[in-house]
Amino acid sequence: MREKVLIVVVLFAVSTVSALMLAGVNAASKDVIIKNRERAFKEALISVLEIKGDGQTIENLYETKIKEQKLPAGNVYLSVDGENIKGAAFKLTGPGFWGPISVMVGVTLPDYKISGFEILEQGETPGLGARIDEVEFKKQFLAKKLDEVIIIKVKGEKPGINDVSAITGATITSKSLEKIINEAASPFIESLKESDRG
């Protein structure tokens, strides 16, 4: 009997100490983590919309050059220069091989050509699927038309005009990304085209 009580007491004590420690660490770093995430988001926006900095801070550029607009499909970030709307960017999310993949895509308007492509979040295999975050891979998307189908071709197939080459050894990640880019983007494109007409 005594042993059973001891087991419960020890397990309870260890778990409590652990929970308190983690709560403390989490509280201490929560703000930094949120700030990191926001900063990464704004940096990605500025990068995919090709906004030139001239030494201005990220915050400043975001305030002056980007306008947030709520569309039925979700939030769209417009790159504005006075009255002109030069481009639009939005976040696309979908399942990857191990976990969700989020990407930020920027397009020039009104031709819907990709002006920038950044990975916001991914948990793919390091060295394989995670290579979707490498510059060589990302820059393949530049100038591709987002309002048409973009196919990520597996090695050996010859990529067409609107296609990009997949990462060797990461077929599932590449195909998931292809699905995200085409399927998740189409409601955004439709909303943008609609608001353009209206």
Added chain:
Amino acid sequence: MKNILIRGIIRDNPTFRMVLGICSTLAVTNRVSNSIAMSLGTTFVLIGSSLSVSLLRNYIPRKVRMAVYTVIIATFVVVVDIYLKAFYPVISKQIGPYVGLIITNCIIMGRAEAFASANKPFPSFLDALGVGLGYSFSLLLLSSIREPLGFGSWLGYVVLGDWWEPWVLMVMPPGAFLVLGIYIWILRTVSK
């Protein structure tokens, strides 16, 4: 005392001699930078959990010792994960999913059970440090072969020129099996 520290590096090397923690070894050694981050994280968790287990060794009931070790190990791993997210977001983005898997690295549970649960804190600390260094040393050796052959680079610096056709097998876990097997073979032959 000195022996406790040193034997973890060569004689009782966790990867090459005990063949433990192979899952993470195969997964992260395709790049030197990933290996370094993984080594630091695992060594920190090893030291933290071995010290805690050693301090608590006389109070943990035998029947639930594994459960207690798991809670302790998981706590340190989550601390590492949060720390990376807050201060090294770039590394966290790259090896994020593997940080959580440190919990299941059997080297850590192995040291808690085989050493820390029966020894005083200071020897346990030395043992954890030695094994951590041994693990880091193995990851570095493996990735120093795999990254050049698979990507043509070492720690991101190009070491093999354009003439080198990257050997995809080396990037994937089977390549790690091959290199690991050769290292184990060499180490066994040398130490005979």
